[in-house]
Amino acid sequence: MTSILIIDDEENIRNLVDAYLKAEGYTINAATDGPQGLALFRRHRPDLVILDIMLPGMDGLEVLQHIRRESDAYVMMLTAKSEEADRVIGLTVGADDYLTKPFSPRELVARVKAILRRGRSPAADDEPALRFKRLQIDGQRYEVWRDGEMIEDLTTLEFKLLKTLATYPGMVLSREQLLEQVWGYDFYGEARVVDVHIGHIRQKIEYDPANPQFITTVRGVGYKFEAEPV
Structure with missing residues (x-):
């Protein structure tokens, strides 16, 4: 079963995302700050992380850097800011997608499904260099x-x-x-x-x-x- 980790300090956001993704059959874990999120990531090794940029303890970009050094899991960034710089920085560090708050839960679910359909499977054995x-x-x-x-x-x-x-x-x-x-x-x-x-x-x-x-x-x-x- 596909596992998703939500890292967001806003309880209403966590509860909303949790409810919609559980309804789609995903296994959900949630964290309220950066250090807790990184610990849960290392414990559960989720397929996808939904990661807020503005987090207490350790911001989302720093969490993302740790994740990218350890894993190729998908990461969707959430941000309450609309500035281009925030989105570009997240994508440059290694995020797969971003979503600006406030967002439609249905759009988030659609994006999650789209990300998970991409696949990170290795190339065929007979593929020439x-x-x-x-x-x-x-x-x-x-x-x-x-x-x-x-x-x-x-x-x-x-x-x-x-x-x-x-x-x-x-x-x-x-x-x-x-x-x-x-x-x-x-x-x-x-x-x-x-x-x-x-x-x-x-x-x-x-x-x-x-x-x-x-x-x-x-x-x-x-x-x-x-x-x-x-």
Whole structure:
């Protein structure tokens, strides 16, 4: 049975989310602050975490950083703020989606279902590695190598996004195409999430992220993988 952890200091929010998700058949645990939430996460290893940004003891972004160092569980951020910066920071740290308070419980349930349908299953055993000059992408092991050195800190979502671009070298893929292939057809968030994760990938694989060689931007259209296959 799918397990979900709610970390939110507002009792009415916890009770509302708990009721709607239990009605869908999910197993729910709940925490009221950051340290308690992290402890419950380590104890129960949930499939998805619904995480408020503003928390006592340890804020949601710090909790998210701990989670990302230990697990690839899905994370949906909740925030009472509407500023772009809060959403972007959460996505950059590794959240899969965000929802701004106040929100519709039905929308939250729909987003939870959409996230859980994405799957984080490994690639097929017979999938060949993608080889380019100076870069290799191994779909079996979820590894990326540049100049013979493995890049170790790519998240699974970042790997899937990079691999999708590298599967079509020289072809421009729009944000909408990338959302469909990586996040899924029923993704409810903004196309901006693609830009955030592309920026994060560039920080990890490019020699100079400000002047990318592997992933270039085609203004008004999307992104293109530029490496030459070998």
